Amino acid sequence: MKVSENIQDLLHLFAGEKIILTTYSPLQKMKDISLAPSKQEYFSNYFIRRKEKASPDEQRMFKAWLKNDFYPVG
């Protein structure tokens, strides 16, 4: 099966099965790579957001830190 723009679909479709990819090395040689999923997760996405409910102390810290009210006005 050819991998072009569908690698995510293929990995998903064959989840749990042994996957062998034939790749090009930087020296233009063919190379087989065996892929096995890990139980550990990699490359997660991180971001910050306000808590839904912050304590009065936390809201005070937020205001002192950013000079903005915790709950935006309006």
Add this chain to the structure above:
Amino acid sequence: MRYKISAPHPVNHLIEIEMTVENPSGAEMSFQLPSWRPGRYELGNFARNVQRWNAFDEKGMPLPFRKTGKDLWQVNVNDASAVVIRYNYFAAQLDAGGCWLDENQLYINPVHCMLYVPERMHEACEVSFDLPMSYKLATSMEKLSDHVLKAQDYHELVDSPVIASPTLQHKAFTSGSTIFNIWFQGDCKPDWNRVVEDFKKFSEEQIRTMVDFPVNEYHFLIQILPFRFYHGVEHLKSTVLALGPGSNLMEPALYIDFIGVASHELFHSWNIKTIRPAEMLPYDYTRENYSRLGFVYEGVTTYYGDLFLVRSGVYSVDQFFMEINARLQKHFDNYGRFNLSVADSSFDTWLDGYGPGIPNRKTSIYDEGCLIALMTDILIRTKSKGQASLDEVMRTLYRDFGKRKIGYTESDYLSIVEKLSGESMADFFMDYVYGTEDYEPLLSESLSLAGCQLVKRSSTFDSEKYFGFKTILSEGKTIVKQVAPRITGRYSRTGQGRRNYQCE
């Protein structure tokens, strides 16, 4: 020290420079060109751009010379009453820290191209420009006349970029007793009302926080490029920002970068140009100036650049979070965080600090430095029960070190942070600044104290989530861009109390 600069053939990018040194002492005289520029902590080897170099006496007779280093020339003075060096410099690097010459402008960062005599760096420097009268000069240097500038000494000269052009756009505003100038060179139509209003807001917020500004007048020199770009370089009395494309200047995506880099560079006027690590005071332009304090001079500046923008209302809170999120994502995507501390990565900027480097080797004084500053700020606020913050740390450094022209050390920084916190911060510094402890738990805890959550979401890409590699698509090909290392160990304390984490 006198320098004459001319550009008889702009199309070939070669600047002609004549330097005159009166009353030489001794039989030989050394002329040095810097090998790096403050603000970029790696060697630049600017002498590679010198095409031709000759020495003469006051009558125009050639003097013998030889190179004794890659950027060091030794002239046999004989009985000359003045030594005149004539050389040229290839000016074809248009960014915030380079030199550029074409038919539209002459732009120099003197640190690239102005020679000095090591034992006479303290002498005043006069720079005259042989340019058409229609050319105006944008610079922080004192103007003796339209095209003649003066710096108090060599350090000021090389900290003072100059844009000379007939097409500069200029506005000024005053904040307290400080005059701020904004100069644009290149094709763009700034919305002056908005630009001045936003610059005034963040400048005033910075001055309010730091009590006063280090100098009386400051210049934002903005080079507009026709392609996507943003980059800034700091100086004490000015900054150069390179931005593009000019047609998008006021579009949200570029404008946010513009304001962000402007605020960052302005804060450097305090943090690095005035508050300086001892090992860089004064700068030694001839070699590497190693420092482990990049997490302060770049990390704290990166943090405050955006913090001042949200505090002054230029950024919304959500915009501020987006800027921090970008740092967080780079940090967590980089498995080098388990390999080299931010302090050691600061030392190694001289090795490979400005490129991606080999996989998983290092961290960044900007990204990890910013997150360290954020955690330090919230920890001080918490430990001092709201009585102090990182603001006080920076004010103390400015008052006790910067204003007195005393360099600060790593232990000075730690002791100021501890004094204001009211308790030891040694473990924090050992684990996170000088060590490679996982930031995630402490970041999460710190943000929670300020009513925020650090949210972690699984990647939606199977290759990233389960297989540990990132891909990009390019011309129909799937290219593997990053592979997570196989992790073989867990944290373990060694005899020195340091934690190790092993990757392979």
